[in-house]
Structure formats: structure tokens, C-alpha cells
Amino acid sequence: MARITASVYTSHVPAIGAALDQGKSDEPYWRKVFAGYEFSRQWLKESRPDVIFLVYNDHATAFSLDFIPTFAIGTAAGYAPADEGWGPRPVPKVTGHPELASHIAQSVIQDDFDLTIVNRMDVDHGLTVPLSLMCGAQDPVHGAWPCPVIPFAVNVVQYPVPSGRRCFALGRAIRKAVASYDADLNVQVWGTGGMSHQLQGPRAGLINAEWDNRFLDRLIAEPDKLAEVPHIEYVREAGSEGIELVMWLIARGAMSDAPPRVRHRFYHVPASNTAVGHLILENA
Amino acid sequence: MALDKPYLDIPGTTIFDAEQSRKGYWLNQFCMSLMKPENRARFLADPRAVLDEWPMTEAQKQAVLARDLNRCIAEGGNIYFLAKLGATHGKSFQQMAGSMTGMTEEEYRDMMIRGGRSVEGNRHLGEDGSAQPHRQPQGSAARPGF
Numbered sequence: 001m002a003r004i005t006a007s008v009y010t011s012h013v014p015a016i017g018a019a020l021d022q023g024k025s026d027e028p029y030w031r032k033v034f035a036g037y038e039f040s041r042q043w044l045k046e047s048r049p050d051v052i053f054l055v056y057n058d059h060a061t062a063f064s065l066d067f068i069p070t071f072a073i074g075t076a077a078g079y080a081p082a083d084e085g086w087g088p089r090p091v092p093k094v095t096g097h098p099e100l101a102s103h104i105a106q107s108v109i110q111d112d113f114d115l116t117i118v119n120r121m122d123v124d125h126g127l128t129v130p131l132s133l134m135c136g137a138q139d140p141v142h143g144a145w146p147c148p149v150i151p152f153a154v155n156v157v158q159y160p161v162p163s164g165r166r167c168f169a170l171g172r173a174i175r176k177a178v179a180s181y182d183a184d185l186n187v188q189v190w191g192t193g194g195m196s197h198q199l200q201g202p203r204a205g206l207i208n209a210e211w212d213n214r215f216l217d218r219l220i221a222e223p224d225k226l227a228e229v230p231h232i233e234y235v236r237e238a239g240s241e242g243i244e245l246v247m248w249l250i251a252r253g254a255m256s257d258a259p260p261r262v263r264h265r266f267y268h269v270p271a272s273n274t275a276v277g278h279l280i281l282e283n284a
Numbered sequence: 285m286a287l288d289k290p291y292l293d294i295p296g297t298t299i300f301d302a303e304q305s306r307k308g309y310w311l312n313q314f315c316m317s318l319m320k321p322e323n324r325a326r327f328l329a330d331p332r333a334v335l336d337e338w339p340m341t342e343a344q345k346q347a348v349l350a351r352d353l354n355r356c357i358a359e360g361g362n363i364y365f366l367a368k369l370g371a372t373h374g375k376s377f378q379q380m381a382g383s384m385t386g387m388t389e390e391e392y393r394d395m396m397i398r399g400g401r402s403v404e405g406n407r408h409l410g411e412d413g414s415a416q417p418h419r420q421p422q423g424s425a426a427r428p429g430f
Contacts, residue, residue: 014377029397060364064316065309083319085371157364159291159301196400200363201354202422203296203415204381205392207400232290236407240297241363270396272378 002100002178002185006047007251007260008040009219009279010133012056012192014125015272017089020137036266036278037133043263043280044134044146050185051097052149053104053174055250056126056192057156059084062118068158069116071170074123074151075101082122090140091128097148100181104150107177113170118153127151130192133278156193156244160231167246168227171253178254191251193244195267196237197274206239207275213267215245216277220262223252241274256283293408296415300362308360311344315365324372352429354384375430383430386421 019030061082063069079094105115131145138144155161162170171189178187195212198204215238218226227249234243260281268276291299298304305312314335317323327334335345347355348369356366363380370380382392395401405413414422421428 018376059367060312060316060362061319065305065312065365083321085318085324085368087321157300157362158305159299198297198401199377199381200357201296201298201384201415202386202417202420203294203401203406204384205395205401206403206406206415207396208403209399211403235291235297235299236294237403240294240299269399272376273381273396273400275400 002181002183002187004175004178004187004189004254004283005049006188006280006282007255008130008134008188008190009248009251009277010130010190010192011194011271011274011276011278012126012129013271013274013276014084014129017125017129017132018086020132021090025137032268033271033276036268036276039264040134040278040280041136047188048186049147049188051100051147051187053152053187053189053254054127054130054149054192055152055154055190055247056130057244057247058153059124059126060157061124062121062153068155069153070155070162071113072116072118072153073101073105074118074121074153075105076119076121079121079123079151081128082124084124089125089128091132092138092140092143092145094123094127094131094145094151095148097150100185101150103181104174104177107180108170108173111173111176113173121151123151126192130190152250154247154250156247161243161246163231164227164229164246164249167249168223168253171250174250175254175256189251189254191248193247194238194242195245195275195277196239196242198239199241199273203239205273207269208237208239209267209269209275211237212275212277216265216267216279219248219252219279220260220281223249255281258284260284295406295409295411295413295417298357304360304362306360308344308362310338310340311348311356311359311361312365314338314340315361315368318368318372327372350429351383353380354428370430373430379430383425383428385423386425386428387423388425391423
């Protein structure tokens, strides 16, 4: 049987990808960010996942205003890094896992979550930056990500985004789906985006370290209560783009009900406009 | 019943809801076209001619030509779409975000290094934080826009 062994949470700031791609990771500004992931890279090598279920948001890349799916699961064999306007990131293509992805879609749709199924899309920094942070720089042609990835895109672009409660319940449905997959797979669920940031208007640059750290505390200790926090609190306290943090609740909901083992915790301000938060939780 | 919009009293913030999305549909779809290098090159060579191919309002076109992201957002633009416009002009997300504050690039970068903008006074309209309407513009940038 497939099993979810761990969850990883991380911001997915595009400038982090640019810093890696342009060889700036040794600059003092960026060294402080990447230092928080040194443990994580070693941990990922040792934990050897077979599949990563990667929750992220598409930043008006695969989905324009023509289609705005609230939850979209990638069931393709592979995904190319997107051109977001600066040219595609020079990173390896992402290999999918169509069989497990289709299995999860079938299971959670029958559990009343109406997913959009995507057989063709490019993936933007929301998906590739977490891979880069956890795996380090990879040669776009000769390098490869460590295992297949199932992209799971959540609408956080057009209001209203799904509630924290809905995201947490969806995570539980994903947990159940993975447990019923008839192959011995080590699956990790990653939740990405956040933490506090605002990219628009005269309030751009908002950071709320106190709120962010409380979010991390509660994500570990009382995720069911954290899931009750309404949208307006995220926006008011953590910035208009801080709303991305609801996606972390999907990954947290996919973990077992027993208290998790906290393997790593990191928080740093800033990366570009954003507070960087990072957690690794293992199922006990 | 009208849609509930509890987010209208946050200073310096425009939530991209269905109303903004309807208003900005063509502006945002134009920005999507800049994901192709050939379209970026055409736009840079003759911005006005390319904009005139789109059923956008004149106010939207003027906001794009002025590279004024606050005006683009007021006209229905969303930052993730507008990022393609910034990228076409070679700008980073930090340069784009900073351009909406009235700060110079250096002023905005330094604010972020000092820990970012405080939420204090910036939760509700009518307080006295740096994002409030009566505190604009915030820095010494020579003009709005990037």
C-alpha cells in the first residue's frame, strides 16, 4: 500500500528561483535564505520519496482568466517549466505520476471534492521553486528531480479562494486516497506559498512575523483549529498574497491525526517581498 | 443579495474579485500574451500598436503605457497577470511591488531588509499606518510606475 510519510511546507518566491538560476546563491542576501534549506536537502536525499504530491498555485500561467479551477490535479506524464515573461526557468522537466494522480482524482471526487483534471499544462515558479529549494540547482538537460511529482493547483488568484476548512478536509481525502493505492509507494505531500506578503498597492511589502510564527505553531499543534481562520484574517494580517497559506492546510490535512515529528523549522525575512517559512513534518 | 466584501476596508489593497476580474478581463488577457517571446518583442517595438489590437479601454492602455501598476490594478488588472508586463520590461517582482509605493527601488529594498512594512496602523482604513491614503506617496520616487 502507498503511504504518506512526511509533509514539507515552503514559500515559493520567484526571486529565489532567479537567484539560483543566475548563480547568486552565495551572495550574503541569498545565503541567509538557502541556509534554511541545507538540512532539508540532506533530509530529502535520505527520505527517498517515490512520489511528491505538490500543492501550489498557478500564477496566471497555465490558467488565464478563461478557466479558473478552484482545485486542479495534474494527471499528465510530464510538465514543462513555463515562460512567465522572463523566459522558462533553466530547470529539468517535471515527470508526473499519471496512475497515482488518476487514482487520487477518482477517490477524492467520489468523496465530494470536485477536482478539475488537467492532462496538459506548463508549471510555473509555484511548483519549480520548492523543488529547487529542496533539491538544489539542477542542470536543465542532464539533471533531474529526484522522483515523479503530481502537481495540484489551487486557485488563490481570484477571490474567493477555497476556505482553510475546505483545504484541510481535502487533505484528509487525499490521505485516504493514497492509502487505498495498491502499490508500495513512499509519498510526500508538500504545501507551498506564503508566508506573509503583499505584492500590490501602497501596502506592498507587508510582513507580519508574529502572525507567521503563530501560524507555524498552530499548523504543527492544532491544524483543525487553524483551519477555521477566515480569509479576511489572512488578508488583513498577512497581506493580500499571504492568502496562499491556505494551501499549507491541504498538506497538513494529509498527515495522520497523531502529533507529527517536527524535523525542521525555518523562518526568514525577506526574500524579495516575502517572509520565507519552511517546515518538515514526519508522520510519527 | 449583494456579494459580501469584507475586504474593502483594508488600506492600499485591491482584492481581485469577480467584479475586478470582469473589468480587467482584456487587460489581463493581453498580459498573458506576453508569455511568448515573439509577442514581447512586438510589444516592445510598438506598444501602442499592439495594445490597439486588444478590446481594452483607453484608460487601461494608458495605464500600461505609463507602466503604472496602481492604475492598472484600478482598471481591473491583477498582479500575477501584470507581472508579465513587468517581466517584458525586465523588471523583478520586487521592482514591480516597490513601484506601487512611491518609494525608490533602494528605499523599498531597504524597508524589506529591515523586516518589511509593519501591519500596525495598516489593518483598517482610518488608522495611521504607512499604507493609508493620507500617507501617499511614501518615498522619493520621481514618478509613479516602474
